[in-house]
Structure formats: structure tokens, C-alpha cells
Amino acid sequence: MDARMEYGSKLITFDVRMSETAAKSDLWIPVKSGTDGIVALAMAHTILKGRIQA
Numbered sequence: 756m757d758a759r760m761e762y763g764s765k766l767i768t769f770d771v772r773m774s775e776t777a778a779k780s781d782l783w784i785p786v787k788s789g790t791d792g793i794v795a796l797a798m799a800h801t802i803l804k805g806r807i808q809a
Contacts, residue, residue: 768780769791769794
């Protein structure tokens, strides 16, 4: 979390519940239970297709 502040990064949390990490995140995206694998695959697909710019 300290590195996030130092580099100006944003923390986005995908979680079923509002955890401590989610509470400290810049954005919390609630997902349905059991769909976190699908979310991870979608993120990997987007990254590999080059649709994210740093």
C-alpha cells in the first residue's frame, strides 16, 4: 500500500466481500462467488491483446 502512494498507482480489488484490502482500495468491484476465475481470464485476455496502456 505504501508503494501505491509513492508511485501514484491505483489499487483495484475484485472480491466477493468488502475485505480490509477492498476498503483501502481506490475501487472495489464486487464479483459473484465463484466467478473470480472468469474475471482473471478476462483480465489476462485484455492484457495479452494489448488493450491496456501503462
